[in-house]
Amino acid sequence: MASVNLSNLNKIYGEKSKTPVHILHDVNLDITDGEFVVFVGPSGCGKSTLLRCIAGLEEISSGDLNIAGERVNDHTPKERGIGMVFQSYALYPHMSVYHNMAFGLELSGMPKDEIRSRVTEVAKTLQLDHLLDRKPKALSGGQRQRVAIGRAIVREPKVFLFDEPLSNLDAALRVQMRIEIARLHGTLKNTMIYVTHDQIEAMTLADKIVVLSAGRIEQVGAPLELYHRPANRFVAGFIGSPKMNFLEVSVDAVEKNQITISLDGHSLTLERQTDAFACDKAALGIRPEHLTVDGSGDLFIESTVSHVEHLGDQCMIYMDLEGLESPVVVVADGDVTAKSGQTLKLGIPVERCHLFDQNDQRVLPVE
Amino acid sequence: MSTQSSFLPRFFNGTALTALVILWLVPTLGLFVSSIRDKDQLAASGWWTSFNESKQVTFARTDLPETQQQIDGQFVLSGQLTADDGTVFTNVLAFGSSSRDPEEVPAGETATLKNGAQLTVNSDGSYTYVQDKEITGSRGKRIFFAYGQPPRFTLENYDNVLDKGKIGQAFLNTLAVTIPATVIPVLIAAFAAYAFSWMQFAGREWLFAVVIGLLVVPLQTSLVPLLRLYSDLGQMFGFESKGYPGVWMAHTGFGLPLAIYLMRNYMKSLPGDLIESARVDGASHFQVFTRIILPLSLPALASFTIFQFLWVWNDLLVALVFLGQGEDQIVLTAQLRALLGTRGSNWEVLTSGAFISIILPLLVFFALQRFFVRGLVAGSVKG
Known part of the structure; x- marks a missing residue:
């Protein structure tokens, strides 16, 4: 049970070499006690490195890491009181499930009886009690994952760290384990930090999502906060599936808290804060599920359907638009009967629009 | 489809394996069989004929001429072929008149000798020597013949080399050299390999490069400096410069580079x-090493143990240079060589001595081969 605070944390590989690689740039983050925080970002963004810095597996180049109010930069992983679940599970192959879970306790010199009662108790909650004598190679992927989690739990750490724990499981098992982890957090109420590149895991598990890109925090917030009010174009594009559509629009007029844009011959006035806005071009962001095909909306685009995917409950319509690299995606009801080659008119409701300036920052609506 | 595509490789694998097993087994079996054969039979024929009777060539004398009888105007000597020690030959195959051709005439037929005498030797070993004149001389006439000797298996050869050849003591001496000279480098190398693969310290890469460099240093170049070092140390502290500690250290030094190299590569391949x-x-580094890395590195430890054991066990040069040649220090290889030197080409010494010297390496190999089984790491990572 502990809070985790990062201030101006930097990680530089090969600091003394001629070509140092700066992985993490001035990371500031406050994680309160009992919070479930998910680090999410594309691969190579530094999310795993950040987790390993917290775990004590990577040295912190500069900045402070506090766990429960104590600066722990120079502490070993054990002294930090963390438990970690690795992507590869990292079970000890020559030990039984029981000894895998008991290993950390044995090292700390705990009496045998206490180890036994703790391990059996944790095994019971994870439904591992009938597997205690097995070796890891005799377990299925999901069971191995549970052993890895059990091994972290049994030591009763202050903070749990998960490094992409579900990425080796198949889709069905992943959903099941996701729910189990959420339930686990509900019972244990520990601080948990979870790294994933899967934004669905992030959205479903997190109290707070931290979006990282190229070693910097792009935005921190609750899942729905990020979904509805992304701070910039990166977050807007990363959170939500399918990705948000971005349309180039020209800015016709900027008045006090009024921005008039035009697209495809239609123009629209948005109520946005204009104090720091000075561009003649902007990006209009609209999520696929917010585009309409029934003619409603405040702004319209018309184009040819290039491809349609029917998923049953909904259908995905892909449309090529002049001047855009990727097609515009629409998520429509499953009963929409669009065919490729057909011309479709899409409606953009004004209240669902996101406007991004030339620096890719979101232009905030008027409060 | 899949059975077809997997049949051929499996067939070839099986054939190759069988061929290897035969290639290895046949000479070993041959050595063993040779070592328990009678030494005369061993010299006369190959081990694959050891279950047939073997043909031996010898001579025997007839009874004394004074026992001759006169029958029908001829002088006859007859009797049974008997060796000097009293052995009666009952399985004569052929005989001849002179030592030049002892298989001139098949048994049961009659040969005319140079002096005109008629000699008949039957296969049951009875002979008749007939001559027109009186048979003279103080000793019996020599008869050269070949006889079939039934196969004879014996532990005499072992008894000989162990007792007279002092192979038993040499075996113990070799053990006294080999066991520490295997255990010490394996231990040191395991620690070093862990440090080289999983500990961060300044100059790690350079040090490892030095180890790699040492791999290619010929052992012979270091004999003289090592000897000097030992004798200097010996003088300084007052001990014999030739002795077991010296040979242990020498083998440890010569074995370490390869041991470190092999084990570092293996440990490095374990999942980080x-x-x-x-x-x-x-876990501390020491606990990681003893509880995780060491158990998982058993295949590498076992293979290097076998390498080092065989190398030290069969070594002659290092033992000759760093050990005395007295009875208390001489090793098997040196003792075998010495036996051959004093006894010429006595094969029975070589076969039985050699078989004694391969017993232990065989045991070591069979005891450790199960650790070669791969897949010890299976199941630890990924699914």
Whole structure:
């Protein structure tokens, strides 16, 4: 049970070499006690490195890491009181499930009886009690994952760290384990930090999502906060599936808290804060599920359907638009009967629009 | 489809394996069979004929001429072929008149000798020597013949080399050299390999490069400096410069580079997550080494142990240079060589001595071969 605070944390590989690689740039983050925080970002963004810095597996180049109010930069992983679940599970192959879970306790010199009662108790909650004598190679992927989690739990750490724990499981098992982890957090109420590149895991598990890109925090917030009010174009594009559509629009007029844009011959006035806005071009962001095909909306685009995917409950319509690299995606009801080659008119409701300036920052609506 | 595509490789694998097993087994079996054969039979025929009777060539004398009888105007000597020690030959195959051709005439027929005498030797060993004149001389006439000797298996050869050849003591001496000279480098190398693969320290890469460099240093170049070092040390502290500690250290030094190299490569290939996981569990480097890395490195440890054991066991040069040649220090290889030197080409010494000297390496190999089984790491990472 502990809070985790990062201030101006930097990680530089090969600091003394001629070509140092700066992985993490001035990371500031406050994680309160009992919070479930998910680090999410594309691969190579530094999310795993950040987790390993917290775990004590990577040295912190500069900045402070506090766990429960104590600066722990120079502490070993054990002294930090963390438990970690690795992507590869990292079970000890020559030990039984029981000894895998008991290993950390044995090292700390705990009496045998206490180890036994703790391990059996944790095994019971994870439904591992009938597997205690097995070796890891005799377990299925999901069971191995549970052993890895059990091994972290049994030591009763202050903070749990998960490094992409579900990425080796198949889709069905992943959903099941996701729910189990959420339930686990509900019972244990520990601080948990979870790294994933899967934004669905992030959205479903997190109290707070931290979006990282190229070693910097792009935005921190609750899942729905990020979904509805992304701070910039990166977050807007990363959170939500399918990705948000971005349309180039020209800015016709900027008045006090009024921005008039035009697209495809239609123009629209948005109520946005204009104090720091000075561009003649902007990006209009609209999520696929917010585009309409029934003619409603405040702004319209018309184009040819290039491809349609029917998923049953909904259908995905892909449309090529002049001047855009990727097609515009629409998520429509499953009963929409669009065919490729057909011309479709899409409606953009004004209240669902996101406007991004030339620096890719979101232009905030008027409060 | 799949059975077809997997049949051929499996067939070839099986054939290759069988061929290897035969290639290895046949000479070993041959050595063993040779070592328990009678030494005269061993010299006369190959081990694959050891279950047939073997043909031996010898001579015997007839009874004394004074026992001759006069029958029908001829002088006859008859009797049974008997060796000097009283052995009666009952399985004569052929005989001849002179030592030049002892298989001139098949048994049961009659040969005319140079002096005109008629000699008949039957296969049951009875002979008749007939001559027109009186048979003279003080000793019996020599008859050269070949006889079939039934196969004879014996432990005499072993008895000989163990007792007279002092192979038993040499065996113990070799053990006294080999066991420490195997255990010490394996131990040191395991620690070093862990440090080289999983510990961060300044100059790690350079030090490892030095180890690699030492791999290609010929052993012979270091004999003289080592000898000098030992004798200097010996003088300084007052001990014999030739002795077991010296040979242990020499073998340890010569074995370490390869041992470190092999084991570092193996340990480096273990998943890093395991070590990190153990560190999160609170294990120190020493605990990671003893509880995680060492058990998982058993295949590498076992293979190097076998290499080093065989190398030290069969070594002659290092033992000759660093050990005395007295009875208390001479090793098997040196003793075998000495036996051959004093006894010429006595094969029975070589076969039985050699078989004694391969017993232990065989045991070591069979005891450790199960650790070669791969897949010890299976199941630790990924699914």
